[in-house]
Amino acid sequence: MIPVPKPRRAGYSYAYELRPVNLGLLPERDAEAVLNSWAGFLNALSSPAQFRIVEHFREAAVGEDVYELRHMRYFLLTAEPIEDALNAAGFGGVRVPPSEVPELRIVANRGRFAVDADGKFVRCYTMLRVPAGTAPGWLTDLYPYVHEVRMELEPLESGRDEVMKRLHFLEAVAEARAREGRPIDPEMQQEMEAVRAAADAIAAGREELFLARVLLAIRADDANALAEASRALRSRLRGAIDSPLFMTEPMCTGRGPEWALGRRLHMTTGALVGFFPFAGLDMIDPTPTAVVLGQNLLTGNAVLYDVYERENYNIAIFGQTGYGKSTLIKAWVSRLAEADPDAYIWVFDSIVSPEYALGPSGRYEGSFAELIGARVLDLSEPQGLNPYDVFETPAAASSFIADLAGIVEPDLRAELNLIQAGDVYELIDKAEGSLKKRLEAGLKPFENLWAARSDLYGRQVFVLSNIASSTVRDAAAYLVLAWIWRTVKKLPVRERKMIVVDEGWAFVETDPRTGKPYFPGAVGFVPEIARTGRHYNAAFIIATQRVSDMMSGPGRVVMESAATKIVLRQDSAAIDLLAGPLSLSPEEQRFILGARVGQGLLISPLGHVPFRNLLSKGELERFTTKPKEVSR
Ligand SMILES: Nc1ncnc2c1ncn2[C@@H]1O[C@H](COP(=O)(O)OP(=O)(O)O)[C@@H](O)[C@H]1O
Ligand SMILES: [Mg+2]
The missing domain is CATH 3.40.462 (Vanillyl-alcohol Oxidase; Chain A, domain 3)
Structure with missing residues (x-):
């Protein structure tokens, strides 16, 4: 020695x-x-x-x-x-x-x-x-x-x-x-x-x-x-x-x-x-709330990712139907729910049929909602979504109501805006003449939305698919979103919040006949959540199979506000749209074009990583959709 x-x-x-x-x-x-x-x-x-x-x-x-x-x-x-x-x-x-x-x-x-x-x-x-x-x-x-x-x-x-x-x-x-x-x-x-x-x-x-x-x-x-x-x-x-x-x-x-x-x-x-030391092909956040996103296909190691460590907490997920968007969300969010038991989680379920609220057997038992301890709110049942409570200002409420009733005339909208009301019934009661008639007729299809009472819980899954009319469905979704957003702003900032919109195109969709959004109010609102969510410690997760909706208008803002993006399998038309904005290399484009179910590309400020969403047996049993839905 x-x-x-x-x-x-x-x-x-x-x-x-x-x-x-x-x-x-x-x-x-x-x-x-x-x-x-x-x-x-x-x-x-x-x-x-x-x-x-x-x-x-x-x-x-x-x-x-x-x-x-x-x-x-x-x-x-x-x-x-x-x-x-x-x-x-x-x-x-x-x-x-x-x-x-x-x-x-x-x-x-x-x-x-x-x-x-x-x-x-x-x-x-x-x-x-x-x-x-x-x-x-x-x-x-x-x-x-x-x-x-x-x-x-x-x-x-x-x-x-x-x-x-x-x-x-x-x-x-x-x-x-x-x-x-x-x-x-x-x-x-x-x-x-x-x-x-x-x-x-x-x-x-x-x-x-x-x-x-x-x-x-x-x-x-x-x-x-x-x-x-x-x-x-x-x-x-x-x-x-x-x-x-x-x-x-x-x-x-x-x-x-x-x-x-x-x-x-x-x-x-x-x-x-050349000695740059802080590099690696592994994507691993060392924080306690990082969750496994799957297996890194470059290194075989796990991808351990903490979305709350990014510059904003939004996640945009793209992928053709049936290639694993919803399954990824369920895995990600449930792991996060476990890592942070105090996190608030609100999920808008699939528009086709409930898959978060119900498990593969069609019951709450064995569902994603049960796993994270969430209540289920079926929005086709009478609710208490009072626009005057849900929106932050009476002006926002009356503007929303005017949109619902199809009132576009500036003078009628102004008249409506002047009426002081605490709920829709009082509004109709106080309205006069043609405005009253228009409100009565125009709001009839939406009555169910404010006919009863509703409670917002810390973890909740909202079911929209049982609402027959698409306009009522969109109104319900918008009201619930506004309700959540108002709640988020009131909660202590340190508490984590997560808003999940599976099949998010519905929120940014435009009416093909007019080329205008169904809800002009939502055009500013959804991007606002995406842009400002991090100030309230809120993450916004949106999944869509319609890439084109995310390339312009409110969808584009949402996409650009998402520090984390996941691209699952795409066809070549969608890849052409995504390649530029997401800086996809030719190799990555090929990977996405041929990606199997559950495989995707994670895109974050830390880099691009191809990965495979690895599920435990129990997770797969719980998260899978029934075969007839898989083909949709
Ligand atoms: N990571 C995965 N591992 C194994 N099977 C998967 C995985 N992701 C999805 N699947 C299967 O594929 C089906 C369709 O996936 P899903 O997430 O519903 O697709 P999407 O939401 O994109 O339409 C699921 O019900 C499940 O059976
Ligand atoms: Mg899905």
Whole structure:
């Protein structure tokens, strides 16, 4: 064992946990922007920083099944606060106590390897040079093989001097060789060119110079497994890494004399851009309320997704009928309902027939509603949806009533608006002349909506399909939506809310005869929910098989307000519409065109991930629709 002199304390007082930006999952343009931000971030560093990417295991539930998931956690340690630079670069991150950053604890040093406090076998490698042929973000290729990647960066104030010194040295050697008539070897020639370019870039202020140390720790259950992992890593990084005997402990822990901590390399910003560490093909949110969305078809790992971590909480789901939209919503929302037992959940059931309110056997027992503990409200029964209670202002209520009664004349609408009423009956009572007649006749079909009383519960499924008339159905849906929205605004912001509209086209649909929406009020209203929901901690989930409805008007606003989008199988006409707005690569378009039931593409600010909605046996039994409905 080597004597370990006085431990060298790293002196990092600040630690941040960052979220990976999935470079490989982003459209090319976005990936470039991320790398530019990364370069800017590096250039702004004024004191040493340490990047630590550490393996982590957690459990995730899928219905009654439990999976063990492995994923990386991403940390940045610094000597100074660095929130502003992180935010400026768009990396975000939350501050954590430095002691919470996981650290290997070595208890025995065996030369080739060390043993940690958990009895695992550990070995540490230091990087000697940048491996040939690597693309930006290449470090992530190692994440499946390593326990930890650690990158220490020290910006060199004297960057230009250092580079010039190296350049002069190389030039002197070259000159000496030329004098002796010996050739300059190509590697040296290459380095001279690189150093000259670096000197120029540094002089021009485009780049900075760093001392960088990159360490890789592997960890296994026994010596054999460790040897195998070593071989795998070495063969990937042919000659670019080294693991000196007895150095695992100082290299793994960063404690020891300078010479024992691993190789330090001079690197410019340009060279370091390729070392972008916060990338991965896995899509895993580390938050407790993240739920399993399915299996990542790129990595085989689970997609663990927390919609409340995005810039807004809306989800737009597209897909041909029968390819798994509703099943995905049921899986997603029920898992969320379990992860957050206090979340409010309101669901508008299918317009064809109840599938959230009733299970495959046609009863509440065995249904989605039962699973999340929701009450069912059948809107074909007499309700108490009083427009004057439901809307926020009397003007909004009278405008809605005028629309229902088909009153378009400005003078009649104005007259209606002037009447002070507490409910529809009082309104009709107080109206006079032709307005009264128009109201009586026009509102007759809608009477049921306000004939009784209704209660809004914390979790509720609304059944619209038993209403025969489509205009009454749309009025009911709109009233309930307004009712929910008003309630959402009154609830404490910290409580999560979720509004689900399966077959959401009904809410943004236009009348084909007039080309106008059925409910002019709703045109502003549905997008308002989508746009402002996050202020109230509310998520809006909308599913549709009619892509064209989402390409213009209110549908477009909803789509553009959804930070999370899911595309299940589509035909080529729909793909043509979606490809541009969603930046779908040709490969992704092919995938969607041939996607099987339950397969889809997750599109979020973190990147695009093809996935498969993986269900437990119990979930599938509960969520499936009856065969005759599947074909619809
Ligand atoms: N992830 C899945 N795994 C297995 N079967 C599925 C999955 N998703 C959907 N299905 C089956 O396909 C049927 C139709 O799916 P559904 O979600 O109702 O489609 P959509 O709402 O898009 O019309 C479901 O009733 C179920 O039997
Ligand atoms: Mg459906």
